[in-house]
Amino acid sequence: MENDKTTTAPSRIRAGFVGAGFMADVHSKAARAAGADLAGIASSSHASAARAKDRLGVTQAYASVQDLVEDDTIDVIHVCTPNVTHAALAEAALNAGKHVVCEKPLATNVKDAVALTALANSRGRTAAVPFIYRFHPMVREARARVRLGQVGRVLTVQGSFLQDWLLSSEDDDWRVDESLGGPSRAFADIGSHLCDVVEFVLDDRISSLAALNRTAFSQRAGRDVRTEDIVSVVFETSGGAVGTLLISQVAPGRKNRLALEISGTTETLTFDQEQPETLWVGRRSGSQLLVRDPAALDPSAARYCSLPPGHPQGYQDAFNAFISDVYLAVRTGTVPDGLPLFEDGLRAARLTAAVQRSAREGGWQEVPPNHPESTGRKTPLLTLKERQ
Ligand SMILES: NC(=O)c1ccc[n+]([C@@H]2O[C@H](COP(=O)([O-])OP(=O)(O)OC[C@H]3O[C@@H](n4cnc5c(N)ncnc54)[C@H](O)[C@@H]3O)[C@@H](O)[C@H]2O)c1
Structure with missing residues (x-):
């Protein structure tokens, strides 16, 4: 575990979801299993958010993504939308002070992914990507x-x-x-x-x-x-x-x-x-x-x-474990080993x-490594060989 985050340490996490398709289902089940309040959902329209609210058991459907992201009572935003929307939504959520779980691909180009990683590190928020096969x-x-x-x-x-x-x-x-x-x-x-x-x-x-x-x-x-x-x-x-x-x-x-x-x-x-x-x-x-x-x-x-x-155990169990570790990081400010x-x-x-x-x-x-100076990370991610 490494301790490099400041945190608001909410007692019961209030989760908000952007998108109302397959992954909103999977994320909301995992959030519920991890003890979160399924507080809000926004999607491409208010009507689709309202349908998902009833289907998934979320408390409130928002008229717009902006309304959800700017709600001060929401702790974590889950971005579950088509790929090209991820970078702007994750950026908006981080700028609103939220912790973020952003679906892959984090961004559809390297420049946006570098900027988002730097923003997440400067904001001191937990910012995770569901590479969930790690959780089997x-x-x-x-x-x-x-x-x-x-x-x-x-x-x-x-x-x-x-x-x-x-x-x-x-x-x-x-x-x-x-x-x-x-x-x-x-x-x-x-x-x-x-x-x-x-x-x-x-x-x-x-x-x-x-x-x-x-x-x-x-x-x-x-x-x-x-x-x-x-x-x-x-x-x-x-x-x-x-x-x-x-x-x-x-x-x-x-x-x-x-x-x-x-x-x-x-x-x-x-x-x-x-x-x-x-x-x-x-x-x-x-x-x-x-x-x-x-x-x-x-x-x-x-x-x-x-x-x-x-x-x-299967896919949803792996997803549940991932979200559970994300929320642990949000609550404690420490990052569990292997959290993507x-x-x-x-x-x-x-x-x-x-x-x-x-x-x-x-x-x-060549595939260049992630340089800590370009992402604002305080400690570099080391390979096993580099640690020895
Ligand atoms: N980590 C994983 O294991 C995994 C698995 C499947 C999909 N994904 C990723 O999850 C993301 C979503 O995939 P999906 O299968 O749920 O797609 P989907 O088509 O089932 O759902 C997308 C949802 O986003 C909504 N949406 C579209 N544009 C929007 C916008 N601008 N603002 C708000 N909502 C908008 C749509 O109305 C829809 O409800 C993709 O990026 C995909 O790569 C990850």
Whole structure:
């Protein structure tokens, strides 16, 4: 835990939600589970906010986002809107003195992500991005095994995030439209989660990469498509590992398959978020399937076991754990280990920019680290190698 925040320390957090779609559902359930008052909601119209108020059990629907953000009784704003709106909404919330949970991508370009991260640090507010796959206990277990040296020196990484919800040329969504989703679709949407898990588990940074983008259909629902359906990436890390990533939103039968395999000189670890209760531990002899059980896990992983073994935890449980840690940071001013902050959203923006640059221009691209001086952070985020 690091103590670098001033806080208003509200006794019972009053949460406000911007947006009334899928993620407003998920965020509000997690906020309720963490003991918050679901105080307010605003969306693209008062009518849609009013419908969501009734559906989600929120106390008040606001006529405008500005009314919600400027309500002095609200402690935390959850930004759950289309990508291009995130930066301005998060900025408005921080300027109104709120703590912020802003959906990914934090911003659709690096410049805005740097500015937001600097603003959050200067305001001394908790500012988090839901890279929630970090909150599966078996992801924490994988991270602990790497940290403790059980995996050995990490040699290779193989990651994929595969979905099929855009498989047909008739499938469409605001994410396809770059004026709402931003210039990168598949990578910014799900590749960012995958890279976050890779860097989180390895405690290392992707230092350079080469990428190819593909768009499966030049038109969807009669409109030209400029955003990518598929991204393949080759990369190396600061610590010397090499890896590949495959990201697709057109992979038949795959719904939300984030899979990660890390091989070190002693162990291979395999995690699949559609089977999040297990971690495969491969050894030259004596491979085993580790099943989630707090008694058998590192304390950093056991901490996220909210249910007894045999009672499966899933996506919403991971989200609940994330929000619970955000609110802990809001209440105490200390940041729980592994809480994804705006710095991590900035990191995703840098990776997305490097992928886009490589796909457009060809060749290898460096991925610059987050320099503390550009974000106003008092202490640099260190990799494991740098800490040693
Ligand atoms: N962290 C995760 O696991 C995860 C998962 C899914 C989506 N997301 C992110 O969450 C965000 C929202 O996705 P979703 O699936 O909920 O989308 P959605 O389309 O279901 O909902 C978006 C909502 O925002 C409202 N909205 C649109 N423009 C607005 C504006 N200018 N002001 C206020 N409200 C506005 C819409 O009316 C709608 O209610 C996206 O950025 C997405 O990348 C994150």
